[in-house]
Amino acid sequence: MSIQALIANFDKYLPLNDEEREALRLCVVERKLRRKQFVLQEGEVCKHYTFVVEGCFKKYHVDTKGVEHNLQFIAENDWITEVDSIHNRKPSKAYIEAIEPAIILQISQRDLYDLLAKFHKLERIFRVIIENRYVALENRLLQTISETAEDRYLSFMEQYHDLASRLPNTQIASYLGITPEFLSKIRGKLSKKTEKS
């Protein structure tokens, strides 16, 4: 069963014992999603912590002009979180949407809180997971305020080349904070450069 992937993911942080595994098994629910289905929509309170077994998601906000801004892509063996909504029970400002057919595992907010209260080890694992996220996000912010769009695009392609190949450029442009047209121009310029050499 696909919960093995989730347990393997935890084990990378700290190995779980049988009791902890069993507790997880009892509260994890599997779901399948088609393209364009939502894990979370704006205005909803996020009620589940979600682990991606298969497929790929985007988390984005929609601004007042109706333009989408991608905050994150989430693929296999990673956690989907809308931290502010799930922990503070606030309506989400973000959408989380499948961009490929997907299989996910979900733990309800209630069950998660019980697990965290009962197992110090899980509390630690979730602390470390969010810390790693924080580091990645801070690096991205640094790039965003200090580098040109072309450099950010190159970094992204280098760091996430496997992910990038599954994404339309429109989505990458939104993630980088530029328009699809401008990304296309960057790509045009870069391919001319590499042709020459």
Next chain:
Amino acid sequence: MSIQALIANFDKYLPLNDEEREALRLCVVERKLRRKQFVLQEGEVCKHYTFVVEGCFKKYHVDTKGVEHNLQFIAENDWITEVDSIHNRKPSKAYIEAIEPAIILQISQRDLYDLLAKFHKLERIFRVIIENRYVALENRLLQTISETAEDRYLSFMEQYHDLASRLPNTQIASYLGITPEFLSKIRGKLSKKTEKS
């Protein structure tokens, strides 16, 4: 003693009992810093978790051209963290520098780990602290990729008006990811606008 401020800060998350307070007291060290002194410099491994009792700090990276990029300002009753460096024992890529005379409390990495292992409650508090940071950072990233520099400046001034009054505009510009000259032009434009009304 200034450790009261630290305990009060924790209590806002979860009230500490006497044992936990005592354990904290035993490992917290107070330091005073003058302007331009560093809590952490590039290349050093971060060895302390730091709480700001008084004063204000900036955390920044220096790029290959020697330009500083401010990632964060940290003032009273807040935590200074270089997450990647302290937890993964990697040399820091950031500087953390006092921009006012300051009083801080520090817990060594070693002591912190003991505390987190011993007290589940502290583990939770640190999880929640980093989660809140994450949320704030994500909002800032969203603004950075979706809004114009003028709007980001206005948001910053609204959200951190008390902090902003203590900072030179150069530092704010660096935080917003723009040049000081351009910020000056934005300010000029805005003051013309408000004059009219």
Next chain:
DNA sequence: CGAAAATTTGACATGACTCAACTGGAGTGG
């Protein structure tokens, strides 16, 4: 296959940076 979405391209407009010059405090030493 057919509709919808993604991509490219070009002309033009605006945002933001660079560089250089100038202004006006805030120390600092005489």
Next chain:
DNA sequence: CCACTCCAGTTGAGTCATGTCAAATTTTCG
């Protein structure tokens, strides 16, 4: 108290980065 320096802030001209809009083309998915 003055002369001096140093740094933050402002301003303007020119340039580069990026956005907007529209049209044509290609790809993708149902």
